[in-house]
Amino acid sequence: MNLCGYIPESLNEGYGLRSVVFISGCRHACPGCFNPESWSFRAGEPFTPQRQQEVIRDIMENPLLDGLTLCGGDPFFSAAECSQFVRDFREACPDRTVWAYTGFVYEDLLTDQERQELALLCDVIVDGRFVEQQKDLTLPFRGSRNQRLVDVKASIQAGYTVSLT
Amino acid sequence: MKVLEEHQLYDIGERVIGAQDLDMLRENANLNGESFSGKMSKLGSEYAKWYARLRVLPPELTNAIDHGYVYVHDLDQYALGTTNCIFIPFGRLLRDGFNTGNGSVRTPQTIMSAMALVAIIFQSQQNSQFGGVSANKIDWDLAPYVARSFRKHLRKGLRLFEEEIESSLSDDELHMANPHLQEVCPRSYAFAREETETETRQAAESLIHNLNTMSSRAGGQIPFTSLNYGMCTSAEGRLVTQSLLEATIRGLGSGETPIFPQHIFQCKEGINQAEGDINYDLFLRAVECSSRRMYPNFVNVDATFNLPFYRADDPDTIIATMGCRTRTISDRFGRNRQSGKGNLSFNTINLVRLGIEYGICTGKRLTPDRDRFDARLEEVMRIAVDGLIHRYQIQTSQPAKASDFMMREGVWEGGEQLAPDDKVGGVLKHGTLSIGFIGLAECMKALYGKHHGEDDFVYREAQRIITSMRVYCDRMSEHHNLNITLFATPAEGLSGKFTLLDQRDFGIIPEVNDREYYTNSFHIPVYYTLPAARKISLEAPFHNLCNAGAISYIELDGNARNNPDAFLKIVQYALHQNIGYFSINHPVDRCTECGYEGIIGTSCPQCGTDEEHTHFQRLRRVTGYLTGDYTVRFNAAKQAEVRDRVKHK
Numbered sequence: 001m002n003l004c005g006y007i008p009e010s011l012n013e014g015y016g017l018r019s020v021v022f023i024s025g026c027r028h029a030c031p032g033c034f035n036p037e038s039w040s041f042r043a044g045e046p047f048t049p050q051r052q053q054e055v056i057r058d059i060m061e062n063p064l065l066d067g068l069t070l071c072g073g074d075p076f077f078s079a080a081e082c083s084q085f086v087r088d089f090r091e092a093c094p095d096r097t098v099w100a101y102t103g104f105v106y107e108d109l110l111t112d113q114e115r116q117e118l119a120l121l122c123d124v125i126v127d128g129r130f131v132e133q134q135k136d137l138t139l140p141f142r143g144s145r146n147q148r149l150v151d152v153k154a155s156i157q158a159g160y161t162v163s164l165t
Numbered sequence: 166m167k168v169l170e171e172h173q174l175y176d177i178g179e180r181v182i183g184a185q186d187l188d189m190l191r192e193n194a195n196l197n198g199e200s201f202s203g204k205m206s207k208l209g210s211e212y213a214k215w216y217a218r219l220r221v222l223p224p225e226l227t228n229a230i231d232h233g234y235v236y237v238h239d240l241d242q243y244a245l246g247t248t249n250c251i252f253i254p255f256g257r258l259l260r261d262g263f264n265t266g267n268g269s270v271r272t273p274q275t276i277m278s279a280m281a282l283v284a285i286i287f288q289s290q291q292n293s294q295f296g297g298v299s300a301n302k303i304d305w306d307l308a309p310y311v312a313r314s315f316r317k318h319l320r321k322g323l324r325l326f327e328e329e330i331e332s333s334l335s336d337d338e339l340h341m342a343n344p345h346l347q348e349v350c351p352r353s354y355a356f357a358r359e360e361t362e363t364e365t366r367q368a369a370e371s372l373i374h375n376l377n378t379m380s381s382r383a384g385g386q387i388p389f390t391s392l393n394y395g396m397c398t399s400a401e402g403r404l405v406t407q408s409l410l411e412a413t414i415r416g417l418g419s420g421e422t423p424i425f426p427q428h429i430f431q432c433k434e435g436i437n438q439a440e441g442d443i444n445y446d447l448f449l450r451a452v453e454c455s456s457r458r459m460y461p462n463f464v465n466v467d468a469t470f471n472l473p474f475y476r477a478d479d480p481d482t483i484i485a486t487m488g489c490r491t492r493t494i495s496d497r498f499g500r501n502r503q504s505g506k507g508n509l510s511f512n513t514i515n516l517v518r519l520g521i522e523y524g525i526c527t528g529k530r531l532t533p534d535r536d537r538f539d540a541r542l543e544e545v546m547r548i549a550v551d552g553l554i555h556r557y558q559i560q561t562s563q564p565a566k567a568s569d570f571m572m573r574e575g576v577w578e579g580g581e582q583l584a585p586d587d588k589v590g591g592v593l594k595h596g597t598l599s600i601g602f603i604g605l606a607e608c609m610k611a612l613y614g615k616h617h618g619e620d621d622f623v624y625r626e627a628q629r630i631i632t633s634m635r636v637y638c639d640r641m642s643e644h645h646n647l648n649i650t651l652f653a654t655p656a657e658g659l660s661g662k663f664t665l666l667d668q669r670d671f672g673i674i675p676e677v678n679d680r681e682y683y684t685n686s687f688h689i690p691v692y693y694t695l696p697a698a699r700k701i702s703l704e705a706p707f708h709n710l711c712n713a714g715a716i717s718y719i720e721l722d723g724n725a726r727n728n729p730d731a732f733l734k735i736v737q738y739a740l741h742q743n744i745g746y747f748s749i750n751h752p753v754d755r756c757t758e759c760g761y762e763g764i765i766g767t768s769c770p771q772c773g774t775d776e777e778h779t780h781f782q783r784l785r786r787v788t789g790y791l792t793g794d795y796t797v798r799f800n801a802a803k804q805a806e807v808r809d810r811v812k813h814k
Contacts (some may be wrong), residue, residue, distance in 0.1 A: 012722075012723040
């Protein structure tokens with residue numbers, strides 16, 4: 001798995017101040033994508049266990065961060081490796097939250113074992129492909145109106161998909 | 166000599182009238198130097214500087230200015246003896262009425278007239294001085310007039326709804342928080358409450374409009390106004406705060422961010438800092454407002470250097486700042502409270518030049534010569550302090566009538582006891598004289614090759630330098646028996662001036678003077694990437710040293726208004742780190758086509774128009790205040806600094 005970007009503090013990818021890692025590789029190829037360079041699985045640098053530990057340590061040591069956001073690419077194309085990373089993160093930083101961005105629709109993530117595993121490790125999933133016709137940059141944390149902020153824990157409890165209010 | 170002087174005078178006219186020197190005209194981002202009135206005042210200002218240098222300044226000071234060691238702020242006002250800034254005793258002026266010089270004004274009977282008078286007082290005072298005018302506790306000052314409005318509306322309600330109250334109830338008992346009224350005259354009470362809220366909201370809105378539209382200083386400039394508030398817990402005081410914040414969130418006529426007044430929220434644990442505190446809701450509102458408008462800034466009543474002055478029974482002891490950062494609470498003559506005094510003047514020292522002279526950056530030595538650096542710093546500080554004292558003598562020898570409103574009405578406390586021809590003399594001694602500094606970061610680069618954000622040893626050395634400056638100021642306070650304080654200078658016109666002089670004399674030294682500006686005061690450079698929390702904790706100890714005031718900023722990239730959680734957390738973190746005065750910078754762009762406000766790249770996210778067709782206003786902060794569009798109003802050095810600001814995304 002490769003890392004094609006890292007923002008140690010960001011306001012733009014979820015509530016609070018968050019650290020954002022961009023996982024390389026995406027096969028959705030949405031027209032109008034803001035970051036097509038990230039589609040290749042070989043983009044960026046290898047996200048080695050050592051580099052992963054560095055990122056986790058950065059977050060641990062930064063008292064202002066609310067948590068981690070997985071961005072891409074699409075982390076769900078590297079679900080198994082991401083799950084391991086998020087599990088390590090959860091263990092080191094139990095009081096922080098995890099957000100993830102994906103082009104898949106949340107319900108579809110649950111039909112695939114590896115993707116489901118990663119999905120259930122997250123607090124919030126910003127789901128759905130970027131649709132250029134529905135582009136709206138005034139929406140918080142999203143690019144197009146079809147995308148949702150899925151509250152994972154609430155969705156599991158309710159048995160249906162619950163969006164963050 | 167005579168020919169030379171004539172030529173210099175001619176030259177001043179050419180530069181101003183012909184607009185040949187844009188940076189000179191843009192020295193101050195809030196003065197439209199390219200307008201007729203701006204040029205008119207600039208002509209006077211440039212001549213006054215020329216005259217002061219030629220006829221008034223001590224030669225040693227002129228020499229230090231010319232060689233780039235010292236900068237005398239507002240040199241154009243030096244020969245006149247004008248003073249810098251003031252906290253206005255609004256409470257007293259409103260209670261007793263006042264005279265602007267052309268007519269007298271009665272005590273206002275409603276919050277609407279009280280807020281209108283606040284604007285008039287600001288404007289009248291601005292013409293007596295050159296720096297900022299600030300209200301140090303406007304919620305407390307205006308609460309009585311909310312109460313008057315409420316009583317007026319209540320009496321009207323009683324007539325309208327034919328309700329009655331006991332005749333034994335005194336005026337003081339007819340207030341918004343009295344539950345008895347709700348029982349005996351529920352309809353009148355509800356009516357009065359609603360009318361009062363509406364009136365206060367309208368009053369706040371019109372105050373903010375007034376403070377953005379009135380001009381002073383020969384028409385070229387809006388008064389530099391600041392409002393401090395947040396700690397008054399009465400229903401009336403809370404309504405003042407709430408209304409000011411709401412009016413600011415709503416914005417001006419077409420929803421745009423008001424440039425003035427600067428708002429400063431006074432943060433105090435137990436009053437507005439945590440769930441359950443009576444004014445916590447107002448603090449949250451202030452955070453929301455700041456995430457949209459870049460202010461309120463946050464001043465820390467609990468900071469170890471502010472709290473000892475605070476007495477719960479005297480709101481005049483709540484720490485307040487000028488919008489820029491100036492802090493004047495302590496007074497060796499016992500007036501350890503805010504209103505009725507201010508800063509008198511300040512001189513700023515160029516730390517970078519001293520760093521270059523005694524550091525390793527020129528290759529002349531392998532280790533910095535700290536002994537000679539220290540000795541030279543003290544020498545330069547002596548010249549700067551002597552300059553302040555010289556200026557102070559000019560200031561104190563002015564007749565009261567020269568600053569008529571300020572003295573006659575006792576805006577500067579004690580001035581009201583002077584006859585028009587009396588010299589203002591001793592009443593000014595309660596003010597502060599300050600030594601400022603710029604470029605600690607570049608100074609450390611010049612001395613050691615690293616700045617204080619890069620290396621622990623260099624950080625300790627940087628602290629040592631600033632500590633020695635503070636110790637010197639304290640010593641001089643004793644020596645001269647005056648309030649001499651250390652200032653983290655708000656450098657605007659200055660930010661590029663020392664740099665040019667140092668480039669002239671030393672050539673361009675990479676990472677020392679190769680940019681167009683020097684980093685302000687003790688700040689970690691805007692171009693250096695580090696986590697926000699680390700920037701805060703590195704800068705915090707310097708706030709304690711700079712008793713004339715300091716501010717720290719975090720730059721955020723992104724639409725802060727979508728994310729007040731992050732905003733809140735950063736503000737409270739800074740307060741807990743003992744930062745005295747704090748604010749968050751974030752881009753506020755505005756599409757002039759559709760009015761969208763937020764972040765705009767090259768095209769508007771709302772209406773889609775692009776930069777080629779539409780002008781996007783890009784609001785940024787300079788020296789604590791906001792300015793209009795920075796691409797139009799900033800000087801070259803400050804524009805370069807904005808481009809370099811690293812965002813803590």
